[in-house]
Amino acid sequence: MSGESVSGSAGQAADVQAADVATAGLEGPGLFVVVEGGDGAGKTTQLDLLQRWLQEQGHDVERTREPGGTTVGESIRELVLEHGRGEVDPRTEALLFAASRAAHVAQRIRPAVRRGAIVLCDRYIDSSIAYQGAGRGLGVEDVASINSWATEGLVPDLTILLDVEPSTAARRRAEREGAADRIESADEAFHGVLRAAFLDRAAAAPEKYLVLEAAAPAEQLHQAIRPALEDLVASHPGLAQRSGGA
Numbered sequence: 167m168s169g170e171s172v173s174g175s176a177g178q179a180a181d182v183q184a185a186d187v188a189t190a191g192l193e194g195p196g197l198f199v200v201v202e203g204g205d206g207a208g209k210t211t212q213l214d215l216l217q218r219w220l221q222e223q224g225h226d227v228e229r230t231r232e233p234g235g236t237t238v239g240e241s242i243r244e245l246v247l248e249h250g251r252g253e254v255d256p257r258t259e260a261l262l263f264a265a266s267r268a269a270h271v272a273q274r275i276r277p278a279v280r281r282g283a284i285v286l287c288d289r290y291i292d293s294s295i296a297y298q299g300a301g302r303g304l305g306v307e308d309v310a311s312i313n314s315w316a317t318e319g320l321v322p323d324l325t326i327l328l329d330v331e332p333s334t335a336a337r338r339r340a341e342r343e344g345a346a347d348r349i350e351s352a353d354e355a356f357h358g359v360l361r362a363a364f365l366d367r368a369a370a371a372p373e374k375y376l377v378l379e380a381a382a383p384a385e386q387l388h389q390a391i392r393p394a395l396e397d398l399v400a401s402h403p404g405l406a407q408r409s410g411g412a
């Protein structure tokens with residue numbers, strides 16, 4: 167988070183609390199909200215519920231996901247997936263994900279925040295830090311650093327971290343894919359490393375995170391997310407409404 171130009175936005179944010187001034191206005195009137203967590207944590211499920219609820223209130227919602235979200239990003243996604251795990255070396259993969267994210271931020275996320283939309287994004291930098299930095303051993307600091315450069319320091323207003331036991335996530339993935347519920351102990355250890363990395367990110371900036379115990383039923387989790395969004399919406403008076411909205 168760059169704090170240097172805070173004074174530039176303070177004048178137009180008279181009734182916004184001082185703590186919010188650093189973010190409200192620097193990037194535009196909109197909001198950038200990310201949902202993070204391992205595969206099977208329930209991100210897509212919560213994003214669907216959140217998107218519907220916000221749209222019902224007439225908000226301009228931009229739903230997107232990583233990697234991807236732009237033409238260049240989708241090509242990079244194919245490039246990584248086509249060549250398969252193991253054939254793309256970890257540093258190449260980390261740089262490709264960062265390149266995809268640079269395009270995503272420049273072409274999609276920042277323009278949406280500038281027009282006053284609520285951007286709902288499935289995964290962001292913390293996923294790279296967890297998977298490439300911690301999981302693949304490239305180093306959390308280095309992966310954070312290339313991504314900060316790629317995104318020109320764009321930090322979400324809120325990250326909702328769905329924290330779940332590796333075994334619960336594995337069971338959900340198996341249910342979703344109709345596959346056998348089987349998890350290797352190596353997998354379990356890997357997912358434990360990812361989980362710890364996500365939790366470390368949240369612990370380092372607790373005011374920017376909502377960490378939820380994601381073993382709870384989906385509707386209960388959604389109800390726990392609503393107040394955090396209501397607070398953010400209340401502190402962002404310039405949010406756009408959809409023209410001819412609901």
Ligand SMILES: Nc1ncnc2c1ncn2[C@@H]1O[C@H](COP(=O)(O)OP(=O)(O)O)[C@@H](O)[C@H]1O
Nearest residue numbers: 204205206207208209210211338342382383384
């Ligand atoms: N809170 C929940 N409780 C039980 N099952 C859930 C919950 N959230 C999601 N699921 C189910 O678990 C599976 C994985 O959820 P999904 O939203 O696809 O996770 P992700 O997008 O994080 O990989 C899906 O089949 C979904 O219906």
Ligand SMILES: [Mg+2]
Nearest residue numbers: 209210211288
């Ligand atoms: Mg998903």
